[in-house]
Amino acid sequence: MSQQPPQASSELPLRDIHLPPDPPWWPPAPGWWVLFVMVCAALVLGFVLLRRIRRARIWRERVMAEIRQLADRHPSDDAAYAAALHQLLRRAAWRYAVDAHHLQGEPWRRVLAQVPVDAATLDTLMTLEASMYQPGATFDRVAMEEAVRRWLQAAWRRMKPLETGHA
Template identity: 50%
Template sequence: MMPAAQLPTPADGPVLRDIHLPPDPSWWPLAPGWWAIAVLIVLVLCVVAWMSWRRRRWRRRIDTVMADIDALEQRHARQPEALAAALHQWLRRAARTYDTQAIHHRGDSWRDCLARVPVDASTLDRLMALETAMYRPAADAEMDGVADAVRRWLSLALKPRGVRAHA
């Protein structure tokens, strides 16, 4: 074996160069965790926008229906039979979303169809009074509060399906 060549060393020890750190990482491209957070934020914003759009659409629909009922009340203010028939027609039309045969129901089956919407018993009784009020000329006394009952029932019946289950 050959002896290793010895380098002269200064008395203070070997001369070392300073440590050079690598450059700081740039802020772009982002780390995968930031991308995941960005995607999550975009998804949440999309869901909120979609829910807001659905709510506005439902609200416009309800406002239109309520305006139609107000117009019916004004148009048939002196004709309670015609008002009862028009309100009953609105109920039948909206009840078709629950039961496609709703236009054929009478009596107890019609009450069962109306009861699918969670309303109180007095509202249900007023709605049932419409069925006979449109055929009787002296229906004026029974029409008190019926339009409000129809409004209450329609506002619940026309809610989107996901909201109805929790009402």
């Protein structure tokens, strides 16, 4: 029983090696999906951050414009100017204490001290409260306005402006 191996002859129908077909372009490989999701997340995050920065900038510009308007509205009446600046501070401090609109004295100072500013600025802001009740009181308007600006700028770093209508 000896069998003879088949001989290579032209009578056997052999075909050449077949390569698999090229991979389709759709759906993409999982790595492309991960890259797509990362790019979309980065775009959404960038949009949210730019929008937040823009809203904060608009809010700051409105507050600074309001300070300028208050100075123009009360050019010679220091008590009215002090009351207007004090009201602006109370509206901004509302984010730190819900009852900031009626606090006076030491509780009001503690609310103002929640914002990291120097003691001289706090002292200047506390004289604002006393100046608004004295009809003939005079104070350094430039120093008072600068103290209000410093406090508001320090407060902006700690809070996120949710609504542009406050402060």
